[in-house]
Amino acid sequence: MDLRLNQVSFSFRDGFRLSEVNLEIPGGSFLGLIGPNGSGKSTLLRLMSGELKPETGQVLLDNRPVTGFSAVELARQMAVISAEQHFDFPFLVRDVVAMGRFAHMGRMGRAPAANDDVIEESLRLTEADAFADRPISHLSSGERQRVLIARAVAQQPAIMLLDEPDAHLDLHHQLNAFRLLQRLNRERGISLVTVLHDLSAAASFCQRLALLDRGTLIKHGLPNDVITAETIGRVYGHEIIVFRNPVTDSPSVAIGAEQDQWTRNSQ
Amino acid sequence: MRAMKTRTGTSLAVLLFLLLATGLIALLVGPVSDPSAVIIWRIRLPRVLMGLLVGAGLAAAGTVFQGVLRNPLADPFMLGTSSAAAAGVMIAGALHLGHYSSLYFMALTFALLSIMLVYRIAQIEGRAPIQTMILAGVIVSLFFNAAVFVFFSIFYRESFNTLFYLLGTLTEGDPVLIGISSILTAGGLAVCWYLSRDLDILTQGEQTAQHLGVEVESVKKILFTAASCMVAAAVAVAGMIGFVGLIVPHMLRMIVGPNHRVLIPAAAMGGAIFLILADTLARTVLAPIEIPVGALTALVGSPYFVYLLRRRQRHGQF
Numbered sequence: 001m002d003l004r005l006n007q008v009s010f011s012f013r014d015g016f017r018l019s020e021v022n023l024e025i026p027g028g029s030f031l032g033l034i035g036p037n038g039s040g041k042s043t044l045l046r047l048m049s050g051e052l053k054p055e056t057g058q059v060l061l062d063n064r065p066v067t068g069f070s071a072v073e074l075a076r077q078m079a080v081i082s083a084e085q086h087f088d089f090p091f092l093v094r095d096v097v098a099m100g101r102f103a104h105m106g107r108m109g110r111a112p113a114a115n116d117d118v119i120e121e122s123l124r125l126t127e128a129d130a131f132a133d134r135p136i137s138h139l140s141s142g143e144r145q146r147v148l149i150a151r152a153v154a155q156q157p158a159i160m161l162l163d164e165p166d167a168h169l170d171l172h173h174q175l176n177a178f179r180l181l182q183r184l185n186r187e188r189g190i191s192l193v194t195v196l197h198d199l200s201a202a203a204s205f206c207q208r209l210a211l212l213d214r215g216t217l218i219k220h221g222l223p224n225d226v227i228t229a230e231t232i233g234r235v236y237g238h239e240i241i242v243f244r245n246p247v248t249d250s251p252s253v254a255i256g257a258e259q260d261q262w263t264r265n266s267q
Numbered sequence: 268m269r270a271m272k273t274r275t276g277t278s279l280a281v282l283l284f285l286l287l288a289t290g291l292i293a294l295l296v297g298p299v300s301d302p303s304a305v306i307i308w309r310i311r312l313p314r315v316l317m318g319l320l321v322g323a324g325l326a327a328a329g330t331v332f333q334g335v336l337r338n339p340l341a342d343p344f345m346l347g348t349s350s351a352a353a354a355g356v357m358i359a360g361a362l363h364l365g366h367y368s369s370l371y372f373m374a375l376t377f378a379l380l381s382i383m384l385v386y387r388i389a390q391i392e393g394r395a396p397i398q399t400m401i402l403a404g405v406i407v408s409l410f411f412n413a414a415v416f417v418f419f420s421i422f423y424r425e426s427f428n429t430l431f432y433l434l435g436t437l438t439e440g441d442p443v444l445i446g447i448s449s450i451l452t453a454g455g456l457a458v459c460w461y462l463s464r465d466l467d468i469l470t471q472g473e474q475t476a477q478h479l480g481v482e483v484e485s486v487k488k489i490l491f492t493a494a495s496c497m498v499a500a501a502v503a504v505a506g507m508i509g510f511v512g513l514i515v516p517h518m519l520r521m522i523v524g525p526n527h528r529v530l531i532p533a534a535a536m537g538g539a540i541f542l543i544l545a546d547t548l549a550r551t552v553l554a555p556i557e558i559p560v561g562a563l564t565a566l567v568g569s570p571y572f573v574y575l576l577r578r579r580q581r582h583g584q585f
Contacts, residue, residue, distance in 0.1 A: 091470075
């Protein structure tokens with residue numbers, strides 16, 4: 001299932017404007033949205049999810065505007081894990097994952113056995129089954145992230161949108177989350193679009209990257225083409241060095257001369 | 268899973284049993300130690316039924332408000348509903364709307380209006396945090412109190428009705444009006460129960476709920492209106508009885524869990540038990556003097572609220 005953005009523009013009242021974004025996301029993609037704070041990554045994601053309606057242009061899912069879908073219709077095709085999450089109520093992990101089935105099973109119908117199977121499988125796949133019967137309010141952020149991904153898997157979507165799935169996670173949980181996403185993409189063929197801040201992680205896990213700067217999509221392509229010292233340095237306004245990760249051969253980013261100067265001065 | 272369902276069934280059965288037992292005790296206990304059949308069926312039974320109606324409505328409405336506002340401390344009492352209902356009654360009196368039912372409908376309308384008003388004022392980006400809700404409730408309540416005093420000074424003859432709405436008791440009761448309130452409460456309960464899965468998902472955040480397939484804007488409006496109807500129906504017959512909508516859902520959430528399919532009926536029964544017990548206490552502890560039951564629940568409820576507030580602050584969550 002393809003997601004296509006045609007000349008999409010959107011402005012906020014405070015003056016921020018996302019202008020004329022064109023982007024093709026064919027089924028089975030793994031796309032990372034990168035760029036400095038305030039460059040429009042989350043706005044772009046919210047346009048893709050139908051939460052915001054483009055001022056001009058169109059966001060098309062399977063050739064239909066996403067804003068034309070009903071909530072249930074869209075939830076069957078697209079799962080969204082936004083950055084803002086609430087855990088005020090002590091729902092069990094299993095119940096939270098079961099919420100992913102709402103679009104498939106409706107309100108009152110007794111859950112058919114097939115539903116339970118999907119829930120169990122989502123829990124297993126994300127390795128959230130170990131704490132399935134604990135309240136989500138009692139879990140660590142790494143565990144919660146797995147539960148949210150499990151809930152998204154339970155939706156059986158064709159495409160999944162994520163806003164900084166690695167936020168608040170330590171290196172170990174970050175890697176676990178990325179590996180899990182990669183498996184969903186490869187084994188299930190789910191398209192993934194994710195906002196990321198960690199450029200090196202984005203380069204090693206995503207197939208393609210889209211770089212935004214002040215509301216404009218300035219580069220879209222393979223990690224090797226997007227993560228270059230020149231481009232990244234210009235967009236982030238710092239001297240950056242890019243080197244090859246010796247194991248994965250993907251581009252990695254480090255701070256250049258400025259860091260040296262600062263370290264020298266402080267010594 | 269099966270074990271959980273059985274446990275849920277057991278909890279509801281226990282609550283039902285407790286409700287029946289409480290009702291029975293309330294019928295048998297009172298200032299008259301050897302009551303005649305007339306006292307039991309004509310005086311005590313209507314009060315027990317009023318307790319059932321008002322307690323169930325307030326507790327179920329509290330549960331729904333807490334879910335929709337994603338705030339386990341929200342309570343219809345803090346929304347200025349009682350003052351608004353009193354102001355409505357005052358206006359009805361001032362306009363010489365003679366028929367007794369006009370007082371009821373004015374109370375109903377104003378109670379409904381005030382809840383909508385508080386929600387409007389408190390809303391920040393579609394969310395109503397507890398702090399702004401309480402502030403908005405205080406402000407709306409002050410406004411309607413002021414209106415009450417203005418009317419009071421002009422039309423003092425209607426003062427009795429007003430006092431009644433501010434205190435909250437289960438004593439007065441016109442069968443027809445109680446019937447209307449019962450229908451409103453039952454309807455509200457049915458609607459909220461039907462949307463209980465939507466409500467579960469709404470607690471995860473509105474955007475998340477939308478992405479999971481809930482039509483957030485319309486579901487939220489329906490739930491809010493249904494809950495407001497239950498509160499208004501309770502206030503219109505019994506005045507304002509506070510904290511039932513806070514304490515009961517909170518305690519039952521700890522016992523039966525947060526799933527609204529179970530929590531809503533559990534809270535309704537729990538609210539009825541709580542209020543029937545409170546009313547029995549209110550009319551017996553200082554007999555023959557009767558304490559307004561609303562005062563009693565507020566005396567118990569306020570410290571409980573402070574305790575919950577402090578605990579949540581310590582845990583850094585709101």
